[in-house]
Amino acid sequence: MNKNWINVFIAALFEIFWVIGLKHADTLWTWAGTVISIIISFYIMIMAGRKLPVGTVYAVFVGLGTAGTVISEIIFFGEPIKISKILLIIVLLIGVIGLKLVTTDVRKGVDS
Amino acid sequence: MAWISLILAGLFEMFGVAMINKLHNERNWQSLVLLLFGFGASFLFLSIAMETLPMGTTYAIWTGIGASGGAILGMVLYGESKDWKRLIFIAMVLGAAIGLKLVS
Numbered sequence: 001m002n003k004n005w006i007n008v009f010i011a012a013l014f015e016i017f018w019v020i021g022l023k024h025a026d027t028l029w030t031w032a033g034t035v036i037s038i039i040i041s042f043y044i045m046i047m048a049g050r051k052l053p054v055g056t057v058y059a060v061f062v063g064l065g066t067a068g069t070v071i072s073e074i075i076f077f078g079e080p081i082k083i084s085k086i087l088l089i090i091v092l093l094i095g096v097i098g099l100k101l102v103t104t105d106v107r108k109g110v111d112s
Numbered sequence: 113m114a115w116i117s118l119i120l121a122g123l124f125e126m127f128g129v130a131m132i133n134k135l136h137n138e139r140n141w142q143s144l145v146l147l148l149f150g151f152g153a154s155f156l157f158l159s160i161a162m163e164t165l166p167m168g169t170t171y172a173i174w175t176g177i178g179a180s181g182g183a184i185l186g187m188v189l190y191g192e193s194k195d196w197k198r199l200i201f202i203a204m205v206l207g208a209a210i211g212l213k214l215v216s
């Protein structure tokens with residue numbers, strides 16, 4: 001798997017941290033972690049857009065971040081599992097895999 | 113006022129996404145400043161909207177305007193692929209993300 005796609009997935013992982021942080025942070029340390037996660041996730045996402053189409057990167061970033069947050073809320077914060085959530089996550093993942101398959105790198109001249 | 117803030121938040125997010133393209137094409141400080149301004153303004157208006165509107169709906173509409181608008185601007189202004197398969201997969205990802213924010 002290409003490095004730019006791995007970066008999109010890492011950016012989405014950090015997005016999960018800060019979305020949870022915005023909702024649950026209540027100490028100086030958790031707020032610091034939230035802010036650092038925002039900076040890291042946006043930086044990695046923006047750099048992934050150097051080679052991959054930005055519209056695709058941003059959609060996958062937002063989509064995986066949302067799915068990851070919903071799953072984390074179920075596992076760690078006792079939110080109910082609903083069939084609608086599972087179906088939507090499956091649709092979302094099919095979309096992400098599809099985008100991965102149809103995307104070719106843009107700005108090939110740019111050194112990575 | 114909350115709804116106007118929400119739409120502005122979505123439009124600024126769209127602008128921020130377009131500035132990512134501008135930054136990579138032009139590689140200058142002006143683009144970076146515009147990018148930070150776009151996302152900064154977007155979060156500011158989002159937080160104003162969230163004071164009165166329900167969180168799931170607010171996030172869903174914000175994502176809907178910002179990410180799909182950003183993808184459209186990428187195609188119109190920056191020559192990103194208009195391949196129908198790409199459009200369907202982006203619609204699946206964003207449609208599912210909006211749905212998840214509404215049901216959560």
